[in-house]
């Protein structure tokens with residue numbers, strides 16, 4: 001066989017370099033597109049179809065005649081990197097391809113060949129692979145449409161949270177991750193050696209946000225939180241992205257309203273972005289925006305609900321007032337009610353030290369968990385103790401040494417205020433929106449018990 005060597009035709013117009021997402025706007029003119037071979041179909045000797053992927057989209061490319069007879073064409077493999085030159089034209093009726101168009105290639109180059117056969121990615125990992133293999137090869141799995149689609153939604157969700165808070169007048173702050181105080185109890189702290197002093201990875205930025213109120217007013221952050229969770233569940237990670245907000249001069253009802261407003265506004269903003277909405281409905285065709293107002297339910301009524309609906313502990317007994325409602329019954333209740341629930345007023349003894357008591361019943365706290373069907377808790381929040389004496393008593397009751405918290409305590413000394421806030425787990429929020437089985441699929445590289453790689 002004679003060796004076919006391609007040469008770019010110098011009489012053609014100079015190609016404009018574009019990304020695939022801009023294909024529609026660049027139809028009819030000569031373009032240059034770089035990407036990875038996502039799909040490959042050879043049709044006889046004189047025609048080859050490549051679906052090219054560049055992260056911004058997918059583009060069907062048609063190679064004909066000597067373009068598909070070169071050595072590189074005959075040995076082309078999935079995931080190889082190529083540059084194609086040519087003109088994008090709308091497809092005739094009856095044919096389908098991404099964006100309803102295709103690039104007719106007039107010249108192309110192979111930049112990097114990927115292995116084929118036994119060493120091809122699809123032979124190392126595919127949808128039937130064991131989960132642990134998928135996590136080991138997460139860097140390759142990310143190239144799939146589903147995995148990358150979820151990350152694209154995640155990107156837009158993070159933007160939607162930022163836009164939401166910006167539109168409501170909040171400042172964004174970036175608190176430190178290396179800390180020397182616990183927020184949510186000592187049992188889930190990751191300890192580290194900090195220049196021979198004991199320090200931890202933060203569980204929550206809440207206490208720092210509280211210190212910002214007198215200087216910046218309402219504030220929020222999107223930061224990593226860390227939990228040494230012993231539980232190996234589909235909604236617990238060791239590292240997660242925590243969206244936290246703190247507001248001054250509000251009431252408990254204001255707090256509940258703001259949480260509901262945020263969840264609904266973030267959904268609207270996410271779906272207003274057409275490419276993201278397309279992915280959301282592809283991954284979760286039944287997605288429906290929740291109805292407002294959300295159901296508001298007291299913890300004591302949840303205990304009653306569990307009894308009335310025969311939702312029991314593993315030992316066959318019922319949950320009683322004063323007990324924590326674990327993941328399984330919480331899910332069972334939320335799935336049965338099948339709409340978002342603002343679950344309010346938990347007993348003080350099962351909640352964190354900083355929570356404000358209910359004026360009408362001092363055994364309860366002005367606290368809230370938001371429960372979503374399919375996932376359960378996605379938000380935890382509360383009003384905070386604003387009184388100095390009460391906070392000192394709370395440290396004592398919890399067995400916390402107040403000295404490392406001096407800066408937190410000072411907020412109650414130097415001009416205190418009624419205030420409150422909440423934290424939302426981004427991974428749980430996305431798992432709910434996309435109806436995913438596990439929050440792990442919403443992470444670039446998930447961190448959970450026994451896994452800190454890749």
Ligand code: 4AD
Nearest residue numbers: 204206236237240244378379380381421422423425
């Ligand atoms: O309920 P949590 O522990 O509340 C706090 O940390 C408060 N200090 C937040 C605040 O008021 N500023 O956590 C808040 C949310 C949970 O509702 C959940 O969505 C998420 O953080 N979360 C986790 N997500 C994934 N993996 C874990 N191990 C998580 N722990 C909490």
